[in-house]
Structures are given as C-alpha cells and as structure tokens.
Amino acid sequence: MDKFQIETAQNVNIFQNVAGVGERILAYLIDGFIHVIYVIAAVWVINKTEIFDYDDHFFLIMMTLGLPVAFYHLLFETFWNGQSPGKKIMKIRVVKIDGSKPQFSNYLLRWLLRIIDVSLLFGVIGLVTVLLNGKGQRLGDLAAATTVISEKKTTDFSQILLADISDEYTPTYPQVTVFSDIEMQNIKQIYATAKRNNNHFLILKLSEKAAQVMEVSFEEKPIEFMDKIIKDYTFYTQNL
Numbered sequence: 001m002d003k004f005q006i007e008t009a010q011n012v013n014i015f016q017n018v019a020g021v022g023e024r025i026l027a028y029l030i031d032g033f034i035h036v037i038y039v040i041a042a043v044w045v046i047n048k049t050e051i052f053d054y055d056d057h058f059f060l061i062m063m064t065l066g067l068p069v070a071f072y073h074l075l076f077e078t079f080w081n082g083q084s085p086g087k088k089i090m091k092i093r094v095v096k097i098d099g100s101k102p103q104f105s106n107y108l109l110r111w112l113l114r115i116i117d118v119s120l121l122f123g124v125i126g127l128v129t130v131l132l133n134g135k136g137q138r139l140g141d142l143a144a145a146t147t148v149i150s151e152k153k154t155t156d157f158s159q160i161l162l163a164d165i166s167d168e169y170t171p172t173y174p175q176v177t178v179f180s181d182i183e184m185q186n187i188k189q190i191y192a193t194a195k196r197n198n199n200h201f202l203i204l205k206l207s208e209k210a211a212q213v214m215e216v217s218f219e220e221k222p223i224e225f226m227d228k229i230i231k232d233y234t235f236y237t238q239n240l
Contacts, residue, residue, distance in 0.1 A: 018136035019092040019148040021127065028118070030086035035069045074111040078104055091151045097135065102146050110140030171232040175214040184233050191226050 042065055076084040082094035082102060094110070096102050117126030117138040126138035136147045179187065187210060194202040200222075207222035210229060218225040 017150040019150045021130055023090045023092050023150060024148060027084065027086035027090040027092060030089055031072065031084050034085055035072065038068060039065055073114065074107055078107045092148050093151060094146055094148055097145050097147055102144070106144040106146050109144040110146055113140035113143055165231050165234055169231065169235055171235045173214060173216055173229055173232050174236065175216050176229045176232045177236050178214055179233065181237070188230055191230070195223070
C-alpha cells in the first residue's frame, strides 16, 4: 500500500496510507449494488402502490429513481464523515490532502467531476489519474485538494514498537489504552518532532490534550509525562 506525507498546521509530518485502487473499485461496486437494489425496490413500490401513473407522472418517477442515485455520493460523504456505505465497508475515507476533514465545497467539487472521472469512458480517466498521481487522487480530488485514505491497520506491533522498556517496567497510566495504535503512532511522531525542534509549547499542548483524552492529571514535566505514556502504551499493548 502506498503512503504519502502530509504536514499539519504545526509543521509536523505524518504519513497516510493511500487507499488502494482495488479497494476503491470494490467500494464503487458495493455502492453500485446499493443503487440497483434501491431502483428495484422503488419500482416495486411504485408498481405495487400505484402512487404514480407512468404516463402522467413519468418525469416525477424519473426524479424519484434518479435523484437519490445521482446525489448518493455527495450526501453520504458530506454527512457520513467522508464515507459512502461502500467506503465504510472497505474502511476507506475521503480526507483533505493535509489530513483534515473536507468542507462541503471540497465534497461538491469532487462530486461534480465524477462525470469525467467515473462516468466517462467507464472510469478509465479516474483510474489512470489515481495510478499516476501517487497520492490516490483522481481529477476530482486534484481539483478539491482531497484524497482517499485507508483506515486499515497494515502493520503488526513489532513494526511499530513505540519504546524500549525493561521487563521490570511498571506503568503509571492504564488510561493510555484509550488510544488506538494509529493515534499513538501519530502522538509519538508529533512528540519526537517537537523534541527535535525544541518546541516546548507544542509538547505542552500535546501533553495537555493527551491528559484530557485520558481523563487524567499529571504532576510531571510535560516531557516526562509524554515519555511515560508512550512507554505505558508499549507496556500494555505488549502484554495484551
């Protein structure tokens, strides 16, 4: 799986996993299957209930069948945190290229360009653009400054060992397990970069945020607290 580097507002580099082409195609097929099921169900309801007469209400019937399909991706991605049902199942998500959550304008722009990326030439344009881009972006993503990332865990713990600890190590904060592996990796990366740059303000803010999420208070210096929770997380995940 390809990775690309993003830079946060604090000038910290974080790597994101680009969603694979196969994952995106499968998500698209799942969503397409949902479209088919919807159209079949809607036609069945119309025929059974005789709500509409095909001759007198043809336009209204076409809108009933077509609008939900046409706006499917825009609405789901906007209100479901960058995911359609297909993306949800495949554990992939639309994000801005800097890793933040897109605005409606970003979703709208990439949706408008679906007609070129996906509908035109059976999706060949979008597929080629994604393969050549390196950041998982089709034309709509390039225009909207978005990409599609994978949320799947792709490494085992031996590859992401957070800290070296002795067999006699005694942890202090069991609450640290509230974080996921990916979250703790990002915390460690931000912390390491802040230490390297002597950015004590960022370390302070990071420690305060971590303590808030863990619902604990600490009396150590922020650097000592951050070192401790990274070691604690390593201890607990090694001993699960």
